[in-house]
């Protein structure tokens with residue numbers, strides 16, 4: 066490929082300095098040009114020298130500015146996709162579309178984007194009308210169900226700690242709020258979560274509240290579009306955790322909650338001993354009864 070003629074201020078893609086399995090081309094802005102190399106400011110704000118041989122091509126305007134929907138990226142390579150997600154994440158834009166798919170990046174902080182006002186904002190909107198959001202996925206499914214009278218399915222996937230459980234709760238929150246009639250059923254669906262999590266979630270090295278089971282949630286709506294009920298199916302619970310955990314991990318939350326939350330009398334009635342007598346909690350350093358994580 067012919068090397069581009071660069072001028073100051075251009076954005077370029079350049080070969081990474083090492084060629085390992087996870088090394089990808091880097092993007093940056095040209096701030097100095099010399100005969101055999103150029104200086105760029107990379108996405109982390111570092112100034113680095115790139116040899117002329119490393120320069121791959123100038124960056125497409127869509128990558129420079131970033132896009133809400135990655136279908137619109139001019140450079141449709143893995144590195145452009147990752148840079149777009151990274152750039153948006155830095156701007157606290159954790160959601161990005163790829164067509165009708167939503168990519169969510171775990172912010173590990175509470176962002177002010179899940180309020181009732183924002184739920185209302187996303188109601189009955191097309192994807193392209195507002196910035197990407199998990200509520201748009203809930204809204205789209207709900208509206209498709211109402212208009213086509215067909216069941217809809219939302220698949221949430223990702224590695225441990227990616228944010229699947231939180232995303233599920235947010236979609237349920239949206240559906241509960243959007244289906245109108247605020248009855249006890251919606252409330253019950255939302256409130257079932259802490260109980261399920263007590264029995265099926267535990268601290269792992271990757272996630273303080275890791276779901277150790279798969280979950281299929283069926284939400285039933287009546288003809289008027291109101292929630293009438295729900296069914297939660299669980300599968301593949303990691304049973305071995307009850308008797309042994311890897312270092313730095315814990316047993317299911319329920320054991321800690323019971324031992325720390327029950328009164329002496331209640332524990333006596335259930336024949337429960339003090340925490341120290343249980344070998345199933347053998348890593349004492351993980352056994353902080355007052356904390357969930």
Ligand SMILES: Nc1ncnc2c1ncn2[C@@H]1O[C@H](COP(=O)(O)OP(=O)(O)OP(=O)(O)O)[C@@H](O)[C@H]1O
Nearest residue numbers: 171173174175225226227228229230231272275276
């Ligand atoms: N949208 C979000 N906003 C703020 N924090 C989040 C968000 N999503 C996830 N988190 C944080 O990340 C943690 C891990 O997320 P979550 O439990 O949803 O991951 P997961 O994909 O379900 O993991 P696992 O497969 O281990 O169950 C949450 O406890 C929460 O602190």
